Amino acid sequence: MTLTYRAGPKDDLIWHGLDSMTLLFHRPSGITHMLADPAPAILEVMEEAPLTAVEIASRLRAQFDVEPGADMENIILARLEELSALGLVSRDSR
Amino acid sequence: MTAMHQIHLKIGPAAFRIASAWRQPLDQLAALYRDYPAPVDDGVDFTVRLEPEKPWRRHLRPSVHIGGDFWLPDAAPLPLAQGLLAAEMGMNLQMALGWRRHLLLHASSVEKDGKALVMTGLSGSGKSTLSAMLAERGWRFMGDEFALLSLETGEIFPFPRLISLKNQAIAAMQNLAPESRFGPEMKATPKGDIRHLVPPTEAVARMDEPARPALLLFPRFGHEPVLRDMGQAEIFVRLTQASTNYVALGEAGFRALTRFVDEVPTRAMDYQSVEQAEEMIEGLWSQLP
Numbered sequence: 438m439t440l441t442y443r444a445g446p447k448d449d450l451i452w453h454g455l456d457s458m459t460l461l462f463h464r465p466s467g468i469t470h471m472l473a474d475p476a477p478a479i480l481e482v483m484e485e486a487p488l489t490a491v492e493i494a495s496r497l498r499a500q501f502d503v504e505p506g507a508d509m510e511n512i513i514l515a516r517l518e519e520l521s522a523l524g525l526v527s528r529d530s531r
Numbered sequence: 532m533t534a535m536h537q538i539h540l541k542i543g544p545a546a547f548r549i550a551s552a553w554r555q556p557l558d559q560l561a562a563l564y565r566d567y568p569a570p571v572d573d574g575v576d577f578t579v580r581l582e583p584e585k586p587w588r589r590h591l592r593p594s595v596h597i598g599g600d601f602w603l604p605d606a607a608p609l610p611l612a613q614g615l616l617a618a619e620m621g622m623n624l625q626m627a628l629g630w631r632r633h634l635l636l637h638a639s640s641v642e643k644d645g646k647a648l649v650m651t652g653l654s655g656s657g658k659s660t661l662s663a664m665l666a667e668r669g670w671r672f673m674g675d676e677f678a679l680l681s682l683e684t685g686e687i688f689p690f691p692r693l694i695s696l697k698n699q700a701i702a703a704m705q706n707l708a709p710e711s712r713f714g715p716e717m718k719a720t721p722k723g724d725i726r727h728l729v730p731p732t733e734a735v736a737r738m739d740e741p742a743r744p745a746l747l748l749f750p751r752f753g754h755e756p757v758l759r760d761m762g763q764a765e766i767f768v769r770l771t772q773a774s775t776n777y778v779a780l781g782e783a784g785f786r787a788l789t790r791f792v793d794e795v796p797t798r799a800m801d802y803q804s805v806e807q808a809e810e811m812i813e814g815l816w817s818q819l820p
Binding site for chain 1: 763764767768771778782785786789792
């Protein structure tokens with residue numbers, strides 16, 4: 438069984454870039470989140486599909502310049518757990 | 532039930548009914564707000580009630596309890612001699628907790644050339660005193676407590692209630708404004724010595740006129756004079772803290788505040804005297820587009 442993560446519906450979020458952070462207004466809860474990189478990039482590449490950390494890592498590599506040698510899967514997993522605690526992604530398995 | 536006296540006041544877009552068990556605070560309010568337009572109809576946004584803390588205390592060492600549509604359970608009663616302060620605190624409280632038509636920023640604001648300077652910061656930052664001072668030096672006073680940010684247009688609407696001067700600011704303003712514009716001096720209130728100042732006539736006459744925000748300052752009194760750039764993330768967070776209704780307004784509040792942060796140049800300003808602050812402000816103002 439593999440753990441997967443799925444971002445909430447796109448229309449639930451209003452994105453707004455600040456100079457060093459990204460603001461996300463979550464419509465269903467009315468909560469404003471302020472995220473630092475790479476959390477916004479993770480959400481962006483997830484779209485609305487259920488994905489594993491490995492799949493998200495490969496999507497990130499395809500779209501962004503990723504530092505070689507970085508322990509991406511673990512960094513992504515840690516951010517996904519934080520995003521899950523915030524209610525911005527949900528956990529599932531396949 | 533105690534018989535209540537009452538008065539209606541309109542300050543900027545907000546209409547208040549102040550009901551009081553005593554005449555004295557209302558007479559003082561009526562005198563200080565004498566040049567404000569009367570509300571056009573009986574519709575009021577908020578009611579503030581000044582009542583005896585306990586019925587039998589009305590005459591015996593009377594103590595004023597602040598009530599109204601919105602209230603805080605820990606609002607301490609004030610002695611009757613501070614009834615005017617109680618009324619002003621009551622009006623602020625209704626705005627802070629109940630206003631929904633604008634994003635409310637705990638900030639002072641003044642206008643010149645059709646553009647607004649907004650100043651926000653913690654209590655003691657000097658934002659109120661600076662707005663009062665600038666209002667005597669060619670700026671239009673818009674408010675010393677709340678700046679009302681339009682959810683639709685992004686403009687700042689005035690809320691020019693009485694200016695609440697504290698401690699040293701009282702003597703400083705007595706040098707600039709005639710005695711007839713001052714309310715009674717209230718010593719040793721929970722907020723220190725307080726004296727209210729009626730805003731300049733122009734501020735009242737133009738209290739329905741908004742202005743586009745052109746500069747946001749975070750003043751800090753008592754430090755070596757310096758202007759500092761601030762990151763947008765810091766500005767945004769501090770403005771959410773300075774707003775009493777950001778959360779309540781939901782998406783409309785988010786859109787108004789992000790627009791404000793995008794559009795309005797912002798600086799932190801440390802200063803040690805009003806003269807220094809004025810010089811820095813005029814310098815920044817002259818560089819605006």
